[in-house]
Amino acid sequence: MAEADSGGVRSVQRAIDLLALFDTDHPSRSVRELTDATGLPKTTVVRLVHTLEQTGLLWARGDGRIVPGTGLLRWGELANRTWRLPEQAKRLLADLSAASSGETVHLYVRQQAARVCIARHEGTRSLRHVVHVGEEMPLWSGAASHVLLSDADRADVAAVAARAPHDDWPDALWERTRRAAADGHAVSHGEREPGVSGVAAPVFTGSGRMSAAVALGGPTIRFTEEAVAGFLPPLLDTARALTTLDCIGGTA
Numbered sequence: 001m002a003e004a005d006s007g008g009v010r011s012v013q014r015a016i017d018l019l020a021l022f023d024t025d026h027p028s029r030s031v032r033e034l035t036d037a038t039g040l041p042k043t044t045v046v047r048l049v050h051t052l053e054q055t056g057l058l059w060a061r062g063d064g065r066i067v068p069g070t071g072l073l074r075w076g077e078l079a080n081r082t083w084r085l086p087e088q089a090k091r092l093l094a095d096l097s098a099a100s101s102g103e104t105v106h107l108y109v110r111q112q113a114a115r116v117c118i119a120r121h122e123g124t125r126s127l128r129h130v131v132h133v134g135e136e137m138p139l140w141s142g143a144a145s146h147v148l149l150s151d152a153d154r155a156d157v158a159a160v161a162a163r164a165p166h167d168d169w170p171d172a173l174w175e176r177t178r179r180a181a182a183d184g185h186a187v188s189h190g191e192r193e194p195g196v197s198g199v200a201a202p203v204f205t206g207s208g209r210m211s212a213a214v215a216l217g218g219p220t221i222r223f224t225e226e227a228v229a230g231f232l233p234p235l236l237d238t239a240r241a242l243t244t245l246d247c248i249g250g251t252a
Contacts, residue, residue: 014044018048021033029067031066089242093107097121110139111136115137118248125222127219128219146179152177158174197222198218201214203243206246
């Protein structure tokens with residue numbers, strides 16, 4: 001029974017990994033492309049595609065290309081409804097961007113060992129840092145990650161830090177998350193990508209559970225100590241206002 005359970009979980013993971021190969025850059029795939037990308041035998045890929053097609057998650061167009069299936073439309077609409085921010089929250093993000101010299105604002109939630117952007121207001125600066133809605137970012141780096149991990153225990157932080165390409169990261173990340181917990185915000189410079197900086201603050205649910213991190217991001221050259229000090233008051237005000245709305249993940 002354990003072996004069957006293990007095999008079942010493995011099949012589900014393979015199916016999910018297969019679906020993840022479809023994105024905006026690859027809206028369609030051939031069986032050959034899926035086989036090359038997964039490293040799985042062609043017979044396994046064909047079986048997975050057939051199963052996913054039966055459930056409506058994939059669709060074979062008839063020209064040798066496979067695309068996301070119509071079944072995902074229902075799930076996509078449900079996810080959009082669950083994570084869509086109310087207009088008042090969107091205005092808060094826009095106002096924060098305006099109050100921060102046109103820097104881009106992102107709203108992140110934690111998903112396992114990643115942070116996912118669920119909303120953004122793109123800034124007005126010509127040179128800006130933009131993360132697309134739905135995009136996953138590594139949880140081991142960046143101010144938003146420090147905030148999202150600020151209520152985590154050391155074992156949890158160590159597990160996230162183990163994914164970083166730095167030997168000394170477990171201690172460094174733990175220290176940064178503790179600082180974020182003490183300060184109520186976090187600042188980072190070039191942790192994931194040189195030249196990119198961020199400042200973030202936590203958003204909570206009505207019951208006091210952390211639900212998200214609201215963050216400003218942009219070129220390090222603009223995130224000077226003086227600039228960050230100016231960003232913090234509107235950033236913290238926005239985080240408190242979003243907490244009051246209690247609108248993350250359909251909690252409203």
